[in-house]
Amino acid sequence: MTRRSASLNAERRAGELARVAGGESVDVVVIGGGITGAGVALDAASRGLSTVLLERRDLANGTSRWSSKLAHGGLRYLRQGEVGVAWESARERHVLMTRTAPHLVTAIPFVAPLAAAMSPLYGAFAEAGIRAGDLMRVASGTRRRTLPPPRRISRQEALRLTPALRSDDLRGAILFWDGQIEDDARLVVAVARTAAAHGATVLTYCEVTGVRRGAVSARDVRTGQSFEIRARHVVNAAGVWAGSLAGDVKLTPSKGAHVIVDGAVLGSPRAALAVPIAGETARWVGATPTHDGLVIVGVTDDAYSGAIVDAPEVTAEEERYLLGAxxxxxxxxxxxxxxxxxxxxxxxxxAGEEGSTADLSRRHSIVEDPETGLVTVVGGKLTTYRRMAQDAVDRMLGDERRPCRTAHLPLVGAAPAEVLRRLDEPRRLVRRYGIEAAAVVAAAGGDQSLLEPIEGTPVLGVELLFGLRHEGALGLDDLLDRRTRVGLIPEQRRAVEAAAASLLEAAAA
Ligand SMILES: Cc1cc2nc3c(=O)[nH]c(=O)nc-3n(C[C@H](O)[C@H](O)[C@H](O)COP(=O)(O)OP(=O)(O)OC[C@H]3O[C@@H](n4cnc5c(N)ncnc54)[C@H](O)[C@@H]3O)c2cc1C
Incomplete structure (x- = not known):
């Protein structure tokens, strides 16, 4: 198997693009650089297949950066009777937390408050669901030191963990644990870089314009140059855009919105809150604290039939709904x-037959076009990306036997939790870069100012530098919106913009 550097940057892209556009013939072309496409590229490359991933913008340009950032064990699916989806989620959560990405996926406690106004039956029902979810944890081999089991907690303990809770009719709460993804976009970047280390060619800003049997037409969107790649197999992992390349794939997009508040407003909670949504079964609104002192409130789930854009806006109505719930x-x-x-x-x-999108299955699907041979993989979740990729590559290979290896392949930056705990580098860097934190610090070249947070933000200047040199960021938005995520808070984005722009200028000089 080819082992290469995990560094992605403008120089590598230029060299690899020239090679690919020169009429290269490969085993696999993957369309889309979200979690699914990156996962497929890693799976294929690690099975020894020559692989090219084409993404029309930056890595994690689409849905993958807009998630609730949870690697969940599928509690909600269990309540909906989707035991298979819940089991797959629990198993994949285990793989992420213990082997492939312990730096990016860690445990987070949830408080499900029990109010006096709630019927005792509701409490018993909620607890039974949570305990059934815990059985999946046990069965998937996740130890209690990685994810503790659930338990009933007192009113006082609930208020200590989530101080903003209304206390007047609080009886107590159920405390349970799940996986939290430090940053969904960084998970995508880590998977793509790991794929690159296994020999995959990762080309961002290259849009696929057509697929026919044995070949893919594409365009470098930075120069406008068109090129063609001959490929034995083509996998369509274009997410919500998959239907534009595979006419037989019918999607029912659902829009999910989140709002973000300063953690201080909610008393700097140490646990997430899970509040049941009145009148709905198996749904709640969550308030999840991040390590950077923010709280993410979400999520809506509504059928959507408008234009599909890369960065949809949250409407005033969605915001009102979330804040109210x-x-x-x-x-x-x-x-x-x-x-x-x-x-x-x-x-x-x-697309399903009927019912709300909240009821549509989160199971993934693989559809093969008999005419072009294009294999489309859609649906699923961030949590189950590895399994989706495995299934897609198995399907693509048919009788060609090459075992999947990804369940045992640590992503770039991964190391056992106890190793990560002992690292001396700034905690933010360890959480976001894992064992690579030392390399990030070294990239500062002794310039102490690069290791300080940029004023008004948690971002260290060196993160921008590392993004350009090693993580495939090519422009301002890549750095602000997908490597550091300051773009989530407009005020923080403005604070980092100048530093990022001057770095880019220096890199171009
Ligand atoms: C609001 C919300 C919350 C969620 N929360 C969670 C969660 O907490 N946990 C969880 O596990 N899952 C969650 N999910 C689900 C998860 O985020 C998605 O299932 C997953 O990110 C989909 O990834 P993808 O790679 O298939 O699609 P995308 O991330 O959209 O990637 C598709 C990529 O294809 C590219 N592309 C499109 N057309 C072309 C073309 N012609 N040529 C080249 N590239 C192209 C796009 O630019 C895009 O980058 C959530 C989803 C939503 C919407």
């Missing part, structure tokens, strides 16, 4: 003035 459980309701950021994305769900 959460505020039911808070001592002081949240208002528009508390919102410091918001984001939304489209779930690439396969």
């Amino acid at each position: 959460l505020s039911v459980a808070l001592a002081t309701p949240l208002t528009h003035a508390d919102v410091i950021g918001s984001y939304a994305g489209f779930r690439p769900l396969l």
